[in-house]
Amino acid sequence: MDQGGYRLELPEDGYEWRKYGQKFIKNIGKMRSYFKCQRSSCSAKKRAEWSTSEPNNLKVVYKGVHNHALPASESGSSQLGTSNANQYDLLTQVFGDRSTAH
């Protein structure tokens, strides 16, 4: 499980993922989880990265593209897949300090 006793809150993007690995990257001093899309021929992968001391600072990196429709549509969470181009090869989303300004 995740260390620290904190429950990492992975942002639901509407896709199904299966965790296939977890490693601590000392290079950046952060933990990294590896997720793969569970669809037919979808080679899309997701990478979750967060600091061990601050699990609230979550960074999600989407690698690859989905060649299938979303298995589930989110009900007002993110605007991903709307007018957003779903043919990106790499997407990086950073979560955490949304109250940086205020």
Place this chain on the structure above:
DNA sequence: CGGGTTTGACCGGCGC
């Protein structure tokens, strides 16, 4: 019973 999840080990690539 199946699927999903977790941990460890292994391999490949790159740097020096």
Place this chain on the structure above:
DNA sequence: GCGCCGGTCAAACCCG
């Protein structure tokens, strides 16, 4: 050429 790091796969276990 070797060492190190990152990434992936496999096995076992647990829960529904």
